[in-house]
Amino acid sequence: MTSTGTHDGSLEQLKREGRIVVVGASLAGLRAAETMREKGFAGSLTMIGDEPYEPYDRPPLSKQVLLGNAVADHTALPRRRAIDADWRLGVPATGLDMAARRVELGNGDAVEYDRLLIATGVRARPWPNAEEGALKGVFVLRTRDDGEGLQRALAAGPRRVLVIGAGFTGSEIASACRERGLDVTVAERGDAPLVGALGGVIGAVAAEMNRENGVDLRTGVMVTSLEGDPSGRVRAAHFSDGSTVEADVVVVSLGAQRNTEWLSGSGLGAGPRGIACDAGCRAFDVRGIVTDDIYVAGDVARSPHALFGYQFLSLEHWGNAVAQADTAAHNMLSVSADRRPHLWVPAFWSSQFGVNIKSVGVPPMGTEILITQGSLAERRFAAAYGYQGRLIAAVTFDNCRWLPFYEQQIEATAPFPPPFSTVDRRPEGTKPMPADFPDPSVPTHGPTITLSGYSPADRKMTFTPGR
Amino acid sequence: MRLVVDLNRCQGYAQCAFLAPDVFAMHGDESLLYNPEADPAQREDVMRAVAACPVQAILLEITDEDMANMVAPDAVAGAGSPSGGAR
Ligand SMILES: Cc1cc2nc3c(=O)[nH]c(=O)nc-3n(C[C@H](O)[C@H](O)[C@H](O)COP(=O)(O)OP(=O)(O)OC[C@H]3O[C@@H](n4cnc5c(N)ncnc54)[C@H](O)[C@@H]3O)c2cc1C
Numbered sequence: 001m002t003s004t005g006t007h008d009g010s011l012e013q014l015k016r017e018g019r020i021v022v023v024g025a026s027l028a029g030l031r032a033a034e035t036m037r038e039k040g041f042a043g044s045l046t047m048i049g050d051e052p053y054e055p056y057d058r059p060p061l062s063k064q065v066l067l068g069n070a071v072a073d074h075t076a077l078p079r080r081r082a083i084d085a086d087w088r089l090g091v092p093a094t095g096l097d098m099a100a101r102r103v104e105l106g107n108g109d110a111v112e113y114d115r116l117l118i119a120t121g122v123r124a125r126p127w128p129n130a131e132e133g134a135l136k137g138v139f140v141l142r143t144r145d146d147g148e149g150l151q152r153a154l155a156a157g158p159r160r161v162l163v164i165g166a167g168f169t170g171s172e173i174a175s176a177c178r179e180r181g182l183d184v185t186v187a188e189r190g191d192a193p194l195v196g197a198l199g200g201v202i203g204a205v206a207a208e209m210n211r212e213n214g215v216d217l218r219t220g221v222m223v224t225s226l227e228g229d230p231s232g233r234v235r236a237a238h239f240s241d242g243s244t245v246e247a248d249v250v251v252v253s254l255g256a257q258r259n260t261e262w263l264s265g266s267g268l269g270a271g272p273r274g275i276a277c278d279a280g281c282r283a284f285d286v287r288g289i290v291t292d293d294i295y296v297a298g299d300v301a302r303s304p305h306a307l308f309g310y311q312f313l314s315l316e317h318w319g320n321a322v323a324q325a326d327t328a329a330h331n332m333l334s335v336s337a338d339r340r341p342h343l344w345v346p347a348f349w350s351s352q353f354g355v356n357i358k359s360v361g362v363p364p365m366g367t368e369i370l371i372t373q374g375s376l377a378e379r380r381f382a383a384a385y386g387y388q389g390r391l392i393a394a395v396t397f398d399n400c401r402w403l404p405f406y407e408q409q410i411e412a413t414a415p416f417p418p419p420f421s422t423v424d425r426r427p428e429g430t431k432p433m434p435a436d437f438p439d440p441s442v443p444t445h446g447p448t449i450t451l452s453g454y455s456p457a458d459r460k461m462t463f464t465p466g467r
Numbered sequence: 468m469r470l471v472v473d474l475n476r477c478q479g480y481a482q483c484a485f486l487a488p489d490v491f492a493m494h495g496d497e498s499l500l501y502n503p504e505a506d507p508a509q510r511e512d513v514m515r516a517v518a519a520c521p522v523q524a525i526l527l528e529i530t531d532e533d534m535a536n537m538v539a540p541d542a543v544a545g546a547g548s549p550s551g552g553a554r
Pocket residue numbers: 023024025026027028029048049050051057058059060061062091092093094119120121122123141142143169259262297298299300315316317318319321347348349350351
């Protein structure tokens with residue numbers, strides 16, 4: 001042994017012959033596994049995934065796949081390298097024994113670990129009435145199977161599609177339907193599409209975009225029930241305003257739920273808002289104490305971010321899954337002094353009605369918005385979000401080349417309104433206006449970023465102070 | 468032949484759509500659509516697109532052959548391990 005001491009020695013042993021288990025074999029799980037092997041991890045690597053498929057990419061499911069430009073079972077993720085793993089696919093993890101360092105599986109097996117990475121992501125929120133949700137023709141869109149089923153239903157030429165929820169996924173589905181020449185109705189409880197993610201000012205632009213493209217957009221309404229025909233096929237939906245829409249395909253697009261139930265009772269700080277971890281991706285237990293050997297990454301993680309007041313962020317963003325997986329994998333194989341914080345600036349893209357939408361930062365934190373370039377009317381613009389005199393986020397519609405600039409500004413905690421002026425600043429871009437986000441206590445359909453407080457666990461605890 | 472484009476990074480320069488039009492296509496002014504499992508016959512074109520992308524946003528899977536030629540992970544760990552001892 002060299003002078004590096006016992007701690008380092010045990011790390012070398014871990015790298016040589018340790019056991020690493022990854023639960024959740026999708027984007028974050030795969031990228032983490034690749035990074036571990038790249039960092040010289042030579043021990044046993046077990047990848048546990050409840051879906052029967054090897055890791056695949058989800059964003060094309062609501063875009064290329066629904067447009068018929070790609071096949072759902074052709075979205076398997078490319079590999080950066082061989083990871084030489086023991087794949088346990090089609091089997092869910094059902095429990096975690098933190099003391100015994102063991103993951104229990106749905107088939108009765110158990111797998112022991114020295115380091116565990118949890119990347120179980122989220123799932124689509126189902127229609128609240130299970131019987132109605134089980135009608136033929138009712139879909140959610142999260143998995144490859146969902147994508148394939150929905151694409152087939154659209155190809156069959158339904159008379160009308162109803163999309164419930166106008167978040168990013170719902171809007172992309174509506175857009176694909178219109179491109180296929182299908183009649184589509186979108187029902188949204190909020191005042192406009194995308195309001196939860198981008199606020200009312202941008203939501204109004206999205207609403208216009210939907211209507212101009214022939215979407216029958218209904219806002220400020222809720223779908224109260226779905227009605228089937230005698231054969232068990234959906235045929236109509238009833239709305240809170242008393243109206244009825246006939247549709248033979250209904251897509252429930254009400255956002256996502258975090259896959260943490262399998263951890264209940266384990267003692268890990270996991271709940272409906274995700275799994276709390278420190279900035280280095282190490283999970284907290286329910287007492288708020290950081291674990292030594294359990295790491296989290298991707299959609300299921302909830303981690304504090306220095307740029308955003310150390311608030312806990314849960315991000316349903318592709319780029320976050322990739323970046324956080326890389327950081328988690330690095331830290332899992334590093335001594336504490338070499339660990340890195342996950343300080344990725346949130347970034348997201350979407351593509352709908354032929355318009356490229358991108359954002360950086362945390363728009364829902366913004367209270368004000370300023371159109372810094374272009375114009376809303378032309379649907380080609382950049383807008384900056386301000387929070388307490390700081391630039392906190394930006395969004396572009398068909399103006400993505402500017403986004404890296406805003407990202408730098410956000411990282412540099414630049415002031416808001418931005419002091420720089422651009423050649424094309426229009427009158428509407430000279431004065432900030434309220435960003436107009438809905439009341440955060442009212443859940444919206446898929447904000448894709450959730451900000452939460454400091455509590456590592458979402459369950460109630462009785463605080464009995466010592467004396 | 469699997470590929471994925473990091474669309475956070477992609478700036479819509481359309482180089483890829485120009486070099487491998489059967490795999491990449493612009494949708495509107497700056498949205499990129501691509502076929503994540505391109506026909507192997509497109510390999511040359513796709514490689515050219517990967518090389519030409521100004522922001523290196525395209526990740527193309529290494530092939531089985533590439534993988535077989537890669538250094539085994541235990542060899543990597545052994546080489547980098549200062550603790551020596553067991554090989
Ligand atoms: C239709 C669609 C479109 C999208 N479009 C965009 C986009 O345009 N831009 C963008 O930035 N992001 C987009 N996203 C989000 C992006 O796909 C996610 O952020 C990303 O997939 C997160 O990866 P992950 O590995 O953390 O989680 P997931 O991809 O959710 O993977 C988690 C995996 O774990 C499995 N699992 C869950 N519980 C268990 C268990 N107990 N045992 C074993 N396995 C389990 C799940 O089945 C799943 O396979 C989109 C998502 C969808 C669904």
